[in-house]
Amino acid sequence: MPIRETFWNIPHWAEIAQYLLGLLAILIFSYGVIRRVRRWLKGQPERRIDHIRSRLWSVVVQAVGQARTLHDIYPGIMHLTIFWGMIALFIGTILATVDWDVTHLFFNVQFLTSWVYVLYELILDIFGVFLLIGLGMAIYRRYIVRPDRLANMPGNGFIWDDAYVLIMLVLIGITGYLVEGLRIAVAQPDWAPWSPVGNAIGNAFIAFGDPSNRFLHYALWIIHILIAFVALASIPYTKFWHLIAGPVNIFFRSLEPAGRMSAPVSEDEPGVKEWRDFTWKQLLDFESCTRCGRCQDVCPAHASGFSLSPRDIMIKLDTYMWQPANGHNMLGDVISADELWACTSCLACLNICPVFNDQFSAIIDMRRYLVLEGDVDPQLQDALANLGRYGNSFGKSDRMRAKWTKSIQPKIKDVRRDEVEYLWFVGDYASYHASMTDKTLMMAKVFQSAGLDFGILYDGERNSGNDVRRVGEEGLFDMLAEKNLVTFSKSTFKTIVTSDPHSFNTLKNEYSENGNDHYSVLHYSQLLDQMITSGQLKVSRKLGYKVTYHDPCYLGRYNGEYDAPRRVMSALGCELVEMPRNKENTFCCGAGGGRIWMEDPPEVTERPAENRVKEAASLPGVSTLVVACPKDLVMFQDAVKTADLEGKLFVKDLIDLIGEATEMNLAEPKEQN
Amino acid sequence: MNIVVLAKLIPDLVEELEIDDSGTALDMTWLRLIINELDDHAIEEAILLKERTGANVTVLAPDIEGVDDILFTAAAKGAERLIKIVGDYESGVNNHALARVLTPVMKDLQPDLILVGVEAHEDLDGSIGPLLAGYLDLPFIGYVASIELEDGKATATKEYPGGLSVEMEVTLPVVLGIQVAEEPPRYVAVSKVRQAMKTAEIEELEAGDFDLAGGPTIDRMYQPEVSEGATIIDGSLDDIADSLIGIFKELGVQ
Amino acid sequence: MNKDILVVIEHIRGEVADISYMMIAAARQLAETTEGEVLAVLMGSGIENLAGNLAADKVIYLEDPQLANFTSDTYQQSLENLIRENNPRAVVLGHTSIGMEVASLLSAKSDLPLVSSCLSFSGENGSVKFTSQLYGGKILAEGLIPEPIALLTMVPGGYKPEDGQSSTPPLVITAAAPQFADLEISVKQYIEPETGDVDITSEPLLIAVGRGIQLEDNIEIAEELAEAIGGVVCASRPVVDQGWLPTSRLVGKSGYQVKPKVYLTLGISGAPEHTEGIAGSETIIAINTDPAAPIFNIAKYGVVEDIFDLVPVLTEKLEES
Numbered sequence A: 001m002p003i004r005e006t007f008w009n010i011p012h013w014a015e016i017a018q019y020l021l022g023l024l025a026i027l028i029f030s031y032g033v034i035r036r037v038r039r040w041l042k043g044q045p046e047r048r049i050d051h052i053r054s055r056l057w058s059v060v061v062q063a064v065g066q067a068r069t070l071h072d073i074y075p076g077i078m079h080l081t082i083f084w085g086m087i088a089l090f091i092g093t094i095l096a097t098v099d100w101d102v103t104h105l106f107f108n109v110q111f112l113t114s115w116v117y118v119l120y121e122l123i124l125d126i127f128g129v130f131l132l133i134g135l136g137m138a139i140y141r142r143y144i145v146r147p148d149r150l151a152n153m154p155g156n157g158f159i160w161d162d163a164y165v166l167i168m169l170v171l172i173g174i175t176g177y178l179v180e181g182l183r184i185a186v187a188q189p190d191w192a193p194w195s196p197v198g199n200a201i202g203n204a205f206i207a208f209g210d211p212s213n214r215f216l217h218y219a220l221w222i223i224h225i226l227i228a229f230v231a232l233a234s235i236p237y238t239k240f241w242h243l244i245a246g247p248v249n250i251f252f253r254s255l256e257p258a259g260r261m262s263a264p265v266s267e268d269e270p271g272v273k274e275w276r277d278f279t280w281k282q283l284l285d286f287e288s289c290t291r292c293g294r295c296q297d298v299c300p301a302h303a304s305g306f307s308l309s310p311r312d313i314m315i316k317l318d319t320y321m322w323q324p325a326n327g328h329n330m331l332g333d334v335i336s337a338d339e340l341w342a343c344t345s346c347l348a349c350l351n352i353c354p355v356f357n358d359q360f361s362a363i364i365d366m367r368r369y370l371v372l373e374g375d376v377d378p379q380l381q382d383a384l385a386n387l388g389r390y391g392n393s394f395g396k397s398d399r400m401r402a403k404w405t406k407s408i409q410p411k412i413k414d415v416r417r418d419e420v421e422y423l424w425f426v427g428d429y430a431s432y433h434a435s436m437t438d439k440t441l442m443m444a445k446v447f448q449s450a451g452l453d454f455g456i457l458y459d460g461e462r463n464s465g466n467d468v469r470r471v472g473e474e475g476l477f478d479m480l481a482e483k484n485l486v487t488f489s490k491s492t493f494k495t496i497v498t499s500d501p502h503s504f505n506t507l508k509n510e511y512s513e514n515g516n517d518h519y520s521v522l523h524y525s526q527l528l529d530q531m532i533t534s535g536q537l538k539v540s541r542k543l544g545y546k547v548t549y550h551d552p553c554y555l556g557r558y559n560g561e562y563d564a565p566r567r568v569m570s571a572l573g574c575e576l577v578e579m580p581r582n583k584e585n586t587f588c589c590g591a592g593g594g595r596i597w598m599e600d601p602p603e604v605t606e607r608p609a610e611n612r613v614k615e616a617a618s619l620p621g622v623s624t625l626v627v628a629c630p631k632d633l634v635m636f637q638d639a640v641k642t643a644d645l646e647g648k649l650f651v652k653d654l655i656d657l658i659g660e661a662t663e664m665n666l667a668e669p670k671e672q673n
Numbered sequence B: 001m002n003i004v005v006l007a008k009l010i011p012d013l014v015e016e017l018e019i020d021d022s023g024t025a026l027d028m029t030w031l032r033l034i035i036n037e038l039d040d041h042a043i044e045e046a047i048l049l050k051e052r053t054g055a056n057v058t059v060l061a062p063d064i065e066g067v068d069d070i071l072f073t074a075a076a077k078g079a080e081r082l083i084k085i086v087g088d089y090e091s092g093v094n095n096h097a098l099a100r101v102l103t104p105v106m107k108d109l110q111p112d113l114i115l116v117g118v119e120a121h122e123d124l125d126g127s128i129g130p131l132l133a134g135y136l137d138l139p140f141i142g143y144v145a146s147i148e149l150e151d152g153k154a155t156a157t158k159e160y161p162g163g164l165s166v167e168m169e170v171t172l173p174v175v176l177g178i179q180v181a182e183e184p185p186r187y188v189a190v191s192k193v194r195q196a197m198k199t200a201e202i203e204e205l206e207a208g209d210f211d212l213a214g215g216p217t218i219d220r221m222y223q224p225e226v227s228e229g230a231t232i233i234d235g236s237l238d239d240i241a242d243s244l245i246g247i248f249k250e251l252g253v254q
Numbered sequence C: 001m002n003k004d005i006l007v008v009i010e011h012i013r014g015e016v017a018d019i020s021y022m023m024i025a026a027a028r029q030l031a032e033t034t035e036g037e038v039l040a041v042l043m044g045s046g047i048e049n050l051a052g053n054l055a056a057d058k059v060i061y062l063e064d065p066q067l068a069n070f071t072s073d074t075y076q077q078s079l080e081n082l083i084r085e086n087n088p089r090a091v092v093l094g095h096t097s098i099g100m101e102v103a104s105l106l107s108a109k110s111d112l113p114l115v116s117s118c119l120s121f122s123g124e125n126g127s128v129k130f131t132s133q134l135y136g137g138k139i140l141a142e143g144l145i146p147e148p149i150a151l152l153t154m155v156p157g158g159y160k161p162e163d164g165q166s167s168t169p170p171l172v173i174t175a176a177a178p179q180f181a182d183l184e185i186s187v188k189q190y191i192e193p194e195t196g197d198v199d200i201t202s203e204p205l206l207i208a209v210g211r212g213i214q215l216e217d218n219i220e221i222a223e224e225l226a227e228a229i230g231g232v233v234c235a236s237r238p239v240v241d242q243g244w245l246p247t248s249r250l251v252g253k254s255g256y257q258v259k260p261k262v263y264l265t266l267g268i269s270g271a272p273e274h275t276e277g278i279a280g281s282e283t284i285i286a287i288n289t290d291p292a293a294p295i296f297n298i299a300k301y302g303v304v305e306d307i308f309d310l311v312p313v314l315t316e317k318l319e320e321s
């Protein structure tokens, strides 16, 4: 009967020595873990232990199931095979240990017998192959293909670490097979064919004969054991650490809506200057980073030649938190202000990170400190000063905010006086920017002719503060939000609608934090969708255009709304051709996070918006890029000029399409006063 | 080293200005008052000097609506002492009156250096810096763009038109009219201002009676006739461009 | 009864500033009402020749090495003396980096009333009225010039420099400066302007960009227009302060006084500090979205349009033709 003969050919003293060594490895391992945990605990407090069940479930899906890792096919499969190969071998080892040193030792029973054992051997053999295939793919990719995102800058110290992990795993796999093969060569059990790889190796060794194979087996067993224990002990000291930190990090990830940023730990002195000012969870983020570079690949700032790589931010902070004493300042020496200001807050990085790191929160916390120190771009400074003084970034009088309504008859209701169903939060760009006037007027016309009960706040509206917050000026955000909330509380309405996804995000996710959610918030694409579906808005002409659509970061990735604008376009009779990067993979226009208020540095090669309009223009038969965000419109209209696509690609707002499909014209678009 | 900066609030020109019923003054109902931009530069210059030399900075301002904000902002930038001059500003106070009120205040404060924006767009009776210097019997240099301090002396760079500037040396104490600070005024995070509101204290001094002598009386205030001179060209963009090209040709530049 | 008008001539490094001629032109008008004479005061050392084309009745030339370079204290003490000696009805100074501080110092020290930012004057049955420009040129204020002696500082715009010039040299009376007391200011050195790439003061066609241009990148649309039409780009202060264009392109009070045939402004509001640099332009054409912008008051032609809409069209048409 097939049975697992553990410690075959191994003298008793070696068996004992193995346990002693194992104990030592565990001690070293534990010390390393404690050292890591103590470092995290030096960070600031943050609560992350609610909703245990969803946390556990996300560990199952993301760590065990590797769901996000698999988004990227080659590296995904590569990692999956290594991961599951190692897990299977590890479980196999545990089972063998229990079988021999628990059940057999104490109860004289073995469960790895007969068909169970044969199956066990077969499965382990197959997973061993997976492991080696995965490792082969990894070695090929890292050392032959060498994609950019694996380049080890900054911190060359990591080079040995990446190699170390691969070498150790390869050695464990190979010595494991050899030990198995040599045992089969000597013992030649009947069930050997069930271990196909081991059997093949065994056959190759039979020729050497028993004593030398026995000796070889013995020697390789020792080597295998030693390597395995070294690997185990080294987990908390090397890149292996992600085996632990990754799942733990996934467990503790934020379960808040993506659009709700956490407030600074200290209200009086917001921001992070030193590594200890980060929360323990952020420190855990840095440690969990496996340097896979997926975030760098999707980062619009990185693609445009800005000095930012979210991956490098993680790596540098991780390095810094372990050796902060070498006289460097975290801000300035390790992380430059330019890197931090480059971020467009698009969230592509954290959306793709397999270990659920939050690169953005680290960036914001450091930005907060820069703002506190007054270390801001002159143009941004102007914008912030204007926002503080006038409530808009344009530096125009608040009394001019509703100037665009002058020509509208009947007059739009003032929500501060008249009760309405919909409060239209117009937003800065739609109110003040010359390129937006026609769209804003069209929206008013569409609402009015559909008989929507709506109004605006006139000069009572303030910038919503979404981007102010993401610049890191928390105090100003609070001020703007307070002013809007006071105005809201004095007005009667049911729903806020806005065309600006940025305002939409903060109104929906961040204003309600302040305990003021007697209203709901809609993006205009959602409202238009409802109006069309309910028949309130009648489409009189099917457009028949072939268009493509850009998902705004703040509508899509931040708030998961991908369908409403698509339904509207299809209701208008537009054929939608998707860009390669669509929905959650949308590519930021480059305006977010306050970037629209900042000057681009000279090293910027191709601005994100240019990159994006080229993507749109490359679609066969498509000459219209539809947007659903005022900033997108401004950015892309400009990019079409600078990318030399004028006349080839037209940027249209969703409301333009509505206007055409309902055959509404702005009687006199440019009014003179 | 004691530096005193004088800051004023003046109407924000971003808003449309209107004349009140008397026809001799601005209608204040809709006005937004903001710090005189050049005074903001004066504060910045004082803070820069403080950072370089360890001087003490006092910021002084008439108590007009919004003054607390500018004083706390100055504190957030690094000013040590904040003083507001309380009085009846409603009926209109000119620079002569203000300078007279400030004269004894300055004598008490004994500054080595008084900084003030070189002018404000509402000055009708001269600018406050040299008036104050006159009453205090101190020297004055205006249009200053940088300051160097060394034992009992200051070297100020004064700007003339066309990019020419001149270095002048002057014995302290002195009043300097700032045209532009060496660095643009820094940004102060709102949280810092809020922090300053909690910790800094604004001292109050009584202005007493204002003596307006030395300034003119306004009989009439009005907005210049809109488009008095200009012939407005309108029409479509195309038409306008054609008309402009026509004008260029006529004037012989095309 | 005081009748004469004293005009303090401004000059820097051997050149009379344009404002001085405008002040003489204004003073001539004032003197007509007061039935007095125009006395120009020229202070300096070895610059008697500068008096040559001043359209004044008399030039009082104070020659003193200590007046070789302007400092507020020597000017103030000299003028205090002259006012006492001449008992004028008014002393006219420039609203400039020279005149403004001297006027205010004098007002405080000699207890004389002061009216600043005067744009023009007018006589009305014996008394004289001032019109001053306030609030960035958005408001004008009128009143009577205080009696008996008033200090006036003038902004350009109301008078032409030609009217203050004359081909017949005036009578020059050379006098000694007073004994200066307690001088605290000394001139150490002049710092020359950065030498510019172009001399905007001699260009016939200038395209001036203001804050309305919004971003550094947008300067390009002005450059393209300038290229299409054969002009040169210059700017208002905010644009230069941002470092988007060099100081050599700055027009106005702290920049250059320009006198092109055509001065085309793109997004400039027309603040007095800017417009005083363009008084010598033959034709001003303004493009601005705000129909109430003061620039339209001095422009011959105005367009109320967004520069980002209009300028590209204009450039294209110029390129075609």
Ligand SMILES: Cc1cc2nc3c(=O)[nH]c(=O)nc-3n(C[C@H](O)[C@H](O)[C@H](O)COP(=O)(O)OP(=O)(O)OC[C@H]3O[C@@H](n4cnc5c(N)ncnc54)[C@H](O)[C@@H]3O)c2cc1C
Pocket (backbone or CB within 6 Å): B038, B118, B119, B179, C209, C210, C211, C212, C213, C235, C236, C237, C238, C239, C250, C251, C252, C253, C254, C255, C256, C266, C267, C268, C269, C270, C271, C272, C273, C274, C277, C287, C288, C289, C290, C293, C305, C306, C307, C308
């Ligand atoms: C002591 C002193 C010295 C100074 N010296 C000078 C000097 O030498 N030169 C100088 O220029 N300034 C000088 N200034 C500054 C001066 O007071 C004004 O602040 C400045 O001239 C304003 O520049 P601007 O017209 O470009 O900007 P703004 O006054 O901000 O005007 C911008 C204009 O652009 C218009 N606009 C906006 N967008 C558009 C668009 N898309 N299309 C069309 N129009 C648009 C707006 O309606 C507005 O009228 C000085 C100030 C001081 C106190």
